Structures are given as structure tokens and as C-alpha cells.
Amino acid sequence: xxxxxxxxxxxxxxxxxxxxxxxxxxxxxxxxxxxxxxxxxxxxxxxxxxxxxxxxxxxxxxxxxxxxxxxxxxxxxxxxxxxxxxxxxxxxxxxxxxxxxxxxxxxxxxxxxxxxxxxxxxxxxxxxxxxxxxxxxxxxxxxxxxxxxxxxxxxxxxxxxxxxxxxxxxxxxxxxxxxxxxxxxxxxxxxxxxxxxxxxxxxxxxxxxxxxxxxxxxxxxxxxxxxxxxxxxxxxxxxxxxxxxxxxxxxxxxxxxxxxxxxxxxxxxxxxxxxxxxxxxxxxxxxxxxxx
Numbered sequence: 001x002x003x004x005x006x007x008x009x010x011x012x013x014x015x016x017x018x019x020x021x022x023x024x025x026x027x028x029x030x031x032x033x034x035x036x037x038x039x040x041x042x043x044x045x046x047x048x049x050x051x052x053x054x055x056x057x058x059x060x061x062x063x064x065x066x067x068x069x070x071x072x073x074x075x076x077x078x079x080x081x082x083x084x085x086x087x088x089x090x091x092x093x094x095x096x097x098x099x100x101x102x103x104x105x106x107x108x109x110x111x112x113x114x115x116x117x118x119x120x121x122x123x124x125x126x127x128x129x130x131x132x133x134x135x136x137x138x139x140x141x142x143x144x145x146x147x148x149x150x151x152x153x154x155x156x157x158x159x160x161x162x163x164x165x166x167x168x169x170x171x172x173x174x175x176x177x178x179x180x181x182x183x184x185x186x187x188x189x190x191x192x193x194x195x196x197x198x199x200x201x202x203x204x205x206x207x208x209x210x211x212x213x214x215x216x217x218x219x220x221x222x223x224x225x226x227x228x229x230x231x232x233x234x235x236x237x238x239x240x241x242x243x244x245x246x247x248x249x250x251x252x253x254x255x256x257x258x259x260x261x262x263x264x265x266x267x268x269x270x271x272x273x274x275x276x277x278x279x280x281x282x283x284x285x286x287x288x289x290x291x292x
Contacts, residue, residue: 054125
């Protein structure tokens, strides 16, 4: 769950630059948001205070508002431009609706008091955080007793075709695609927190594109800037590399209809608040002697 390769300031700049194009390319992101929200169909919770971390242009924020109309809702994002877009896209607030607020900052250093929210959510933001484990710890910190944390992120099989094609051009190029966790490491990360009933699951999607440039344009339109990855070599989207990709990607991943396939894996996680302090060492519960 370590992502120390992420350059947080560059992530903010990249997504600020993509705020106008994001929704046009975010079909998969909206589908994953819909599926993340559906997890709440099986959960009995009526939150009064909700936090949406990495709200982007606010699609998932609006889904939460539609479900929990009376709750106070905070939309949180690293990018001020994304927050402005989210603010402008809010429907007119009715008197019986809860208030909605907007705040900018780093998901690994949330500017909220402990126990501030009954429901803490995040849709596809964790992969852009420098320390995902710290983000999870922060989600748990701001969770109130009885509260739920619910999130999604991309999994290890995401863009495996692009990663393998880049590696065939030059081994080091594979590092230009973000490393994503698998569902087991995500579960392990949850188990390190004072939570109960942690659950993880996944979905696999195959998207198709007419050519390599269509895939590259979509990634850039979503704010997936190579400059956000520390230590990457310049020119991830340079002409020479694009020519190499255009030649090698279809050799392996062209479908019968001529389109190119790309895999995306969505991981989902949820867990309930548990009082801290019961665990000791390697999950050993200390025995308290009577009279002490």
C-alpha cells in the first residue's frame, strides 16, 4: 500500500488542469461510483455527517446527497479547481436538505477533528495519495463511533496491457504506470486499523479504444499526468514513445474488430468503527487479572 512515488503537488496541478475535461472521459469512474454507492444498499446507516474524500467534479458527492438528503456533507479534494466545479454543480439546496461544504487539502492529512463524520467515503482517489495507509488511518481517525468508512481504488490489474507494452519497449518504462494494490494487500491494510467487519471485493472491466492515442487522451483527460510520478523520465507521452506504443500495443492487444483492449480493476473496501486500544502486539488481547 505504499505510494511514495507520488508527487502530491503535481497531482493537484494535473487534476486542476483536467477539471474541464474530466467528466467527458469519466464513464468508468461514474460506473465505479454507482457500484460503490450500491454497497450502501445492504447497510443500515443513517449518517448525519458525511465526508467525500477526493470528490473530483462531484459525481459521487451528488450520489451521496441524493441518498442522504438531510445529512451535512463535506466535499474534499486536493484540487481547488475540482472543488469549484463541484460547488457549481450542486443542485439548489432545499430547506430540508443538509448543508454542504467544500474543503481542500491532502487526504493523508485531513483538516478535521477526530470523530467528525458518521460516513467517510472516497471514490478512486487513493491511488493518487502519497501514503495510502496513512489515508486509511486518517479516514478512521475522523470516523465517529458507529460510523462506516467506504472507498474504492484501482487494483493491480489496471492498465496491465499498457504496463507490459511499455516494459517491452524498455523495462524502466513500466514504472510510468502507477503501481496499484491487490485485494489482499488492501484487506491487510484495513486490518491494521481499529475497525471491525472489514470487507473487500473487486470488479474487472475491459474497455476498448480505436487506437493508442485514444487511450492516452483519455488518461490525460482524467488528470493521469506522468509528471505526478516521482522519478519518471521525461516524455511519457512523447512522439517517439507514442510511435513505439502504436506499433507494439496492437501486436498483443488488438481485438477482432480492430479495437484495442485495456483492463481496469476496481477494488472496494469498507469497515466499521471500533474502539481503539483492545489490540496488543500481534493482535494478542492482554488478559487483565481480577483485582488489578
